[in-house]
Amino acid sequence: MDRAEKVLAEIEEQSRKNPLVIIGPKRGMILDDAILKYKPKTVVEIGTLVGYSAIRMGRLIGPGRITCLEIDEEMARVARRNISDAGLGGVIDVRVGDARELLPKLEGIFDLVFIDAKKDQYLSYLKLVEPKIKRGGVVLADNVKRFASEMQDYLEYVRDSGRYKSTYIESESSFDPDGDAVEISIRR
Numbered sequence: 781m782d783r784a785e786k787v788l789a790e791i792e793e794q795s796r797k798n799p800l801v802i803i804g805p806k807r808g809m810i811l812d813d814a815i816l817k818y819k820p821k822t823v824v825e826i827g828t829l830v831g832y833s834a835i836r837m838g839r840l841i842g843p844g845r846i847t848c849l850e851i852d853e854e855m856a857r858v859a860r861r862n863i864s865d866a867g868l869g870g871v872i873d874v875r876v877g878d879a880r881e882l883l884p885k886l887e888g889i890f891d892l893v894f895i896d897a898k899k900d901q902y903l904s905y906l907k908l909v910e911p912k913i914k915r916g917g918v919v920l921a922d923n924v925k926r927f928a929s930e931m932q933d934y935l936e937y938v939r940d941s942g943r944y945k946s947t948y949i950e951s952e953s954s955f956d957p958d959g960d961a962v963e964i965s966i967r968r
């Protein structure tokens with residue numbers, strides 16, 4: 781097992797004992813499929829926790845850059861350690877702060893944005909990063925079933941504004957027997 785797979789397995793094991801709000805292996809496969817399908821080279825992740833989803837993306841991205849935004853300093857420290865243990869320190873950069881302050885300062889254009897921070901702020905994050913998403917770029921949002929009531933404005937925007945082609949993909953959840961879902965929205 782390579783270093784990244786080993787760290788992912790360790791985080792999953794830890795989460796079985798003390799549940800962590802990570803994307804997990806089931807919805808993580810949807811994230812993996814998006815990375816393999818769209819082959820992004822520049823990614824921004826909003827909400828990193830211990831680095832699980834960042835490592836999932838980093839192990840598949842090849843030469844590329846993932847910028848992670850995490851508000852909690854202690855979580856960012858744990859994420860950096862996990863990313864380093866996974867051998868992905870050269871690919872993934874973790875920045876500490878509120879994504880609503882960091883996003884306007886990011887330079888460059890992004891091929892993929894993964895949104896997984898505060899559920900009622902998804903639309904604010906998207907509007908801040910939107911000018912930096914390339915045409916045909918991908919926006920992936922987690923927990924769109926479990927927390928749908930908190931992100932109704934986000935879901936209406938990606939589905940009805942005409943700016944995105946948006947798809948809802950359901951999967952299992954370790955937190956909810958009814959499952960959860962990911963929304964994948966392609967910038968027109």
Ligand SMILES: C[S@@+](CC[C@H](N)C(=O)[O-])C[C@H]1O[C@@H](n2cnc3c(N)ncnc32)[C@H](O)[C@@H]1O
Nearest residue numbers: 802803827829832833850851878879896897898
């Ligand atoms: C669901 S967890 C992220 C899980 C991670 N994406 C994964 O699947 O491994 C949400 C994270 O977003 C962070 N967060 C919440 N509000 C934020 C904000 N405004 N800016 C940046 N990070 C934020 C929290 O501290 C938490 O670590």
